[in-house]
Amino acid sequence: MTKEEFKTFWTLTYPDTIPISYLFKNDYSQKWFRIHSLPESKRYPESENEWGILLERQNQIITDLFGENEKILLVTGEYNWGERTTFITDEEEVFKPYKFLRLDNIDMFEYNSDDYDKGEIYRPxxxxxxxNLNHYNKLLREIAINNVSAFFVSIVKNIIVVPYDGGIDFIFKDSETRDFYKEKYKDWLSEREDGL
Structure with a gap:
């Protein structure tokens, strides 16, 4: 996939947002739900047993959604306040196995002048x-302890999967698909009314 093909796909499929993961749950709230990676909504694992639970849950649900041997996209990025010249995919060891294409910078001030200043950009x-099942455990562990941020996208199934430190957010192609998986994985949901 070229940079231009990604831009076309994103614009047509997710026209109400930009490729920054924290925006998705608000921009597509009718297609969103969240699971927690550990029982009782515990945020961070403190033992190898808890790491096992976290990785088992995350691999199970992601594989259920994507399937094995499915081509997907790994998306990441970084904020840049004008001083940094290196890119996160060059700096972080966990990203080095992947061949990233850099997308056009996003002017965050232009996108949201209430929260950002002039000159602040995001570089996806x-x-x-x-x-494949358990193939991305190192990356999932780094995300789970908030060392890096990244998300997965299935172009074929129109699903966004956003692991974070505490669980995974999902954006589905429609609310019906969301409801199916929300029911299937109801034991892993938050007890909070807002689903967070």
Missing amino acids: AFAEIIW
Whole structure:
């Protein structure tokens, strides 16, 4: 996939947002739900047993959604306040196995002048990968302790999967698909009324 193809796909499929993961749950709230990675909504694992639970849950649901040997996109990025010249995919060891294409900078002030100042930009990048069970555990662990941020996208199934430190957010192609998986994984949902 070229940079131009990604831009076309994103604009047509997710016209109400930009490729920054914290925006998705608000921009597509009718297609969103969240699971927690540990029982009782515990945020961070403190033992190898808890790491096992976290990775088992995350691999199970992601594989259920994407399937094995499915081509998907790994998307990440970084904020840049004008001083940094290196890119996160060059700095972080966990990203080095992947061949990232850098997308056009997003002017955050232009996107949201209430929360950002002039000159603040976001620099996204994506890599084409093949999803396989337990193949991305190192990356999932780094995300789970908030060392890096990244999300996965299935172009074929129109699903966004956003692991974070505490769980995973999902954006589905429609609310019916969301409701199916929300019911299937109801034991992993938050007890909070807002689903967070």
